[in-house]
Amino acid sequence: MVPLQPWPWASAVVRDLLQVLAVGVLYATVFRLGNSALLIWPFFLAVGGVYDVLINSRVVAAIPHVEIRTLVLAVLYAVVAAWVWRRAGATAGRPARR
Numbered sequence: 001m002v003p004l005q006p007w008p009w010a011s012a013v014v015r016d017l018l019q020v021l022a023v024g025v026l027y028a029t030v031f032r033l034g035n036s037a038l039l040i041w042p043f044f045l046a047v048g049g050v051y052d053v054l055i056n057s058r059v060v061a062a063i064p065h066v067e068i069r070t071l072v073l074a075v076l077y078a079v080v081a082a083w084v085w086r087r088a089g090a091t092a093g094r095p096a097r098r
Helices: 010-034 037-056 066-090
Strands: none
Touching: 010 037
């Protein structure tokens, strides 16, 4: 015999509340890291697009060599960030052009 739950909808409510709490924490984190509410929309637009394509899509084929591609992309991002940082430091001592 299956025991009956007094509130069969309770698990759905708790799940929804936890999901809203998690989204709120993500919004707060993006706001705090960027110090701007304007970052929330483009950040989660990109995250949502990636989620839809990689998780929800049934048409996407398997991506070969995911680990290697991720590492190469991370190294490229680091190289570009270092180049921008170094370039900004090199021009910091120069007087502004008029």
